[in-house]
Amino acid sequence: MKxxxxxxxxxxxxxxxxxxxxxxxxxxxxxxxxxxxxDPQGAATFLFRIKPRVKGGSAKLVSGTRPIEAGLKGTxxxxxxxxxADFTYRNMDIDLAHSKKxxxxxxxxxxADEYDVVFLDTPPSLSLxxxxxLRAADVVLVPIxxxxxxxxxxxxxxxxxxxxxxxxxxxHAFFSMTDRRKSLHRSVLTDLPQQRTGxxxxxxxxxxxxxxxxxxxxxxxxxxxxxxxxxxxxxxxTELSDLLG
Numbered sequence: 001m002k003x004x005x006x007x008x009x010x011x012x013x014x015x016x017x018x019x020x021x022x023x024x025x026x027x028x029x030x031x032x033x034x035x036x037x038x039d040p041q042g043a044a045t046f047l048f049r050i051k052p053r054v055k056g057g058s059a060k061l062v063s064g065t066r067p068i069e070a071g072l073k074g075t076x077x078x079x080x081x082x083x084x085a086d087f088t089y090r091n092m093d094i095d096l097a098h099s100k101k102x103x104x105x106x107x108x109x110x111x112a113d114e115y116d117v118v119f120l121d122t123p124p125s126l127s128l129x130x131x132x133x134l135r136a137a138d139v140v141l142v143p144i145x146x147x148x149x150x151x152x153x154x155x156x157x158x159x160x161x162x163x164x165x166x167x168x169x170x171x172h173a174f175f176s177m178t179d180r181r182k183s184l185h186r187s188v189l190t191d192l193p194q195q196r197t198g199x200x201x202x203x204x205x206x207x208x209x210x211x212x213x214x215x216x217x218x219x220x221x222x223x224x225x226x227x228x229x230x231x232x233x234x235x236x237x238t239e240l241s242d243l244l245g
Contacts (some may be wrong), residue, residue: 057088
């Protein structure tokens with residue numbers, strides 16, 4: 001089982017749309033796939049039309065009192081399950097701090113025989129939850145809006161992961177919400193891959209078609225299979241599947 005996190009310290013950069021669309025493509029590619037929505041806002045849960053409720057909440061889940069398997073929900077798509085979020089996840093940092101043995105990684109160990117790939121959709125923060133995610137992940141997908149501050153945030157994340165003892169996830173950054181009409185975006189899109197390693201050539205466009213996910217409550221490849229956005233997500237999935245092996 002491989003664990004993939006969609007993560008950035010900043011919010012509103014396309015983490016959830018990335019997790020949802022790539023989880024769908026993973027399942028469509030024949031992999032048994034789970035998406036764990038770790039954001040208390042529950043956007044991924046909403047997009048998959050699942051009720052945002054975790055029986056016993058974050059506390060029972062993190063403590064191991066309630067098995068993680070009990071919270072799994074099927075979606076409308078074959079081979080794709082969801083572990084939903086609810087508002088109790090706002091306390092997950094505290095719950096993890098109180099749990100002396102369990103981490104998000106050890107919780108997921110119990111699902112190793114059930115899934116080929118687990119996607120983690122993370123809240124926008126640098127916290128105990130996000131540190132657990134980074135330590136559990138095999139690959140961290142990092143959406144970057146092509147601006148100077150976003151690049152600085154990526155550099156901070158790279159330095160933070162480099163400080164880990166033992167396991168280091170592979171960071172795979174890509175450009176998100178790109179608008180080639182903007183000179184700054186064009187400049188960053190050209191220059192950054194030459195200046196940093198681990199930057200994908202794939203760029204997800206700033207498209208109203210992606211914004212429609214919240215209205216249609218479906219992954220983009222479902223309702224716009226031939227769109228530029230879907231082609232970009234498929235390209236990113238191809239890169240990711242190569243990393244996962």
